[in-house]
Amino acid sequence: MLILTCPCCGVTGEETEFHAGGQAHLQRSGPGASDEAFEAYLFARENPRGVHFERWRHANGCGKWFHAARCTLTLEVFGTYSAQTTQPPQEVLDAIAKRRPGWTEGGK
């Protein structure tokens, strides 16, 4: 059971109050992109065993989208943060580094 804190309304709730929205920080490949890039944007998703960045929506609450960094293996939540960003904030990266020494973003 995941316990998430919505950064928009400050409520800490368990996962049935939220709805998962898939991988976070996707970069859109739109008109002008190659077929391969567009296909990757549509279909290729990370499925890591470990640290993962996801989109979540506080569906039974304030209704806002936000991002969460968590471990897919232990369900540990490293932090939640605003969806209005293209990068995880430094404090979330610091929290991950503290709990998962040696982890690098994209380094697998």
Added chain:
Amino acid sequence: MSDATSALNGAAYHGYVEVQEAGLRGMITLRGDLASVDIKNVATGLGGVDFPAQGHCNWVEDRGIAWMSPDEVLVMVPHSEVPAALETARNVLSGQHHLAVDVSDARAVFVLRGAGLREVLAKLAPVDMSPEAFPAGHFRRTRLAQVPAAFWLGEDDSAQVICFRSVAQYVFDILSHAARPGGEVGLYR
């Protein structure tokens, strides 16, 4: 013209907690920049209470304001005052990016009374209902069993629950079931 009627017309259940549909309640969804002075003035002017802090509801007698999300409050007024209240909101906020809409007939309100109401709500919502974690005046949007709902507690062993009108019967049934005599758990005593 036909008379306005609330979803369950004041239905009541007398368990170890009293469950009562509150009847007609004027409710106005007000969305916009909650830091805006005009939005705050409209909300407090109509709601008749102080502007609530994040995650809180201020409620006195038959008026109140509930903090719904970072850009939304629910202003509650007597049902008959809603058209005038909307008119006021539109006049004050004209030219500003905002939304003020009458949701009175899209919602149902229940009042719970009794010492055991915290555990009745705890049976249905994934919320820590202990007095330390959820004191009176806190406002929580969450789910009750399978449907979205919101509630807050008053100072006097009462709670109010708001849900969509379409699920009013369901919410009444699950609240009544949770409040059945013999179902006391003895939490939070």
